[in-house]
Amino acid sequence: MTLKLDKVNRGPHLSTLVASSISREIAQGRLNPGDQLPTEQALATTFGVSRNVVREAIARLRSEGRIWSQQGRGAFVADVANSPVLTIDHDALQQADAFKSLFELRGALEVKAAAFAAQRRTDADLQAMKSALAAMNTAPYGSVAWLKADLEFHRAVVAATRNSYMEQFLIFVSERVRESILAAGNQQGSDDMASTTLGEHNRILDAITAGDANAAQEAMQLHLNGAAQRVGLHVNDL
């Protein structure tokens, strides 16, 4: 750990450089799991930066699970260090079967999310769902406003689960679904479709309002099956 950082290097932030440097020490085995890192002050002087920069780097490594620290003791190398982020190749999603798989995954989560929402929703949640449905009601089927309101409804449902991880993932997927639908652009929906979709949404809202988890689950399942057909995916049993 005798690397001195050059200030002339105007690329990333200093904390990023420090973090990668420590990360490299761990990866190369010069710092083993359980080892105690030098003190923040020591790291600051060896890297030639302020202790503040070192702290930002440590905070980042800690959030990644590479190290853990305790007040009054020090920072230590963690035993397991896997990447805490999951990414999906954006290009691969353009293929039909990949999209179908993602849609399936979304369905599994969203159905359960509806059940949780029925158990945990607040009045504010219900209000958000209602206003989203109202917006959908006044917008023409398939329009941008309609899609936006639709997204808003599903977002309100998953927000009512009080589960931030579900929220994070479902919102990601919803964005992708929306992009894909917009890209397809052939939404020549009939009034029939509009009323059907609205009816499905209303059933979901009713079940969540009543606090009936099973009914909410089933209603969401029906809605997703219908949505899959309307999008062009033929799903027998999602």
Place this chain on the structure above:
Amino acid sequence: MTLKLDKVNRGPHLSTLVASSISREIAQGRLNPGDQLPTEQALATTFGVSRNVVREAIARLRSEGRIWSQQGRGAFVADVANSPVLTIDHDALQQADAFKSLFELRGALEVKAAAFAAQRRTDADLQAMKSALAAMNTAPYGSVAWLKADLEFHRAVVAATRNSYMEQFLIFVSERVRESILAAGNQQGSDDMASTTLGEHNRILDAITAGDANAAQEAMQLHLNGAAQRVGLHVNDL
């Protein structure tokens, strides 16, 4: 009886709270891609912390790809296209409710995965599940070999769904859950627990073998409820 504070119960760092809070604003759509975040000073005053803490939180969000910042301009919410699907912050996972949320997410996925597996499994899938169960049978409860075999069984189940995203996602989440459990400290298990767990697994395998989606779903749900109790989560309705 004096009880030492568990790692899970100990309050996380302020920067973690701030980071989660901002993350939530983004997830809930109150901050949209391209939006500029409040200044560090403003965030510091609104959260009631020093600007230093805000900077640590921002450094982490930046490393996760959720925001980007430029000196002299400000910090902005990153575009959805290159944002990660899911980020699991190890530091945040020390909070009990975050762990519960992640466990919930895993449950929602795994239950549905069991149903898909029952419909799509091949003989090779069944063989993989069987050998995993056999390995679990000969290993002592809670040992490394037992944990490995357990993971192998669940991996075989999700592999049988023929959905690569579900596989990728579920394995990712399961590993994070497992890490968190291991980090919280080892719990000693009785032979009673071992036989109970094995029985649950056998029922899952039977249902999948029979091709009964509903039974597989229920068996997996029972297994996860049991696992939640064994881990110490009091979950009545996962």
Place this chain on the structure above:
DNA sequence: CAAACCATAGTTGTATGATAACATGGCAAC
């Protein structure tokens, strides 16, 4: 008039010192 220039304020990046919270070991008192 338009373009280049400059001045100024606002924002992020970094440095520094100080205080509080916590852990650990030594040492005295009992």
Place this chain on the structure above:
DNA sequence: GTTGCCATGTTATCATACAACTATGGTTTG
């Protein structure tokens, strides 16, 4: 031997200051 106290070291947080950079508006200049 055990308990309680104190000194020391470390992380966590705060507060302030300065440097680097950007945006913006006004001013000068061609």
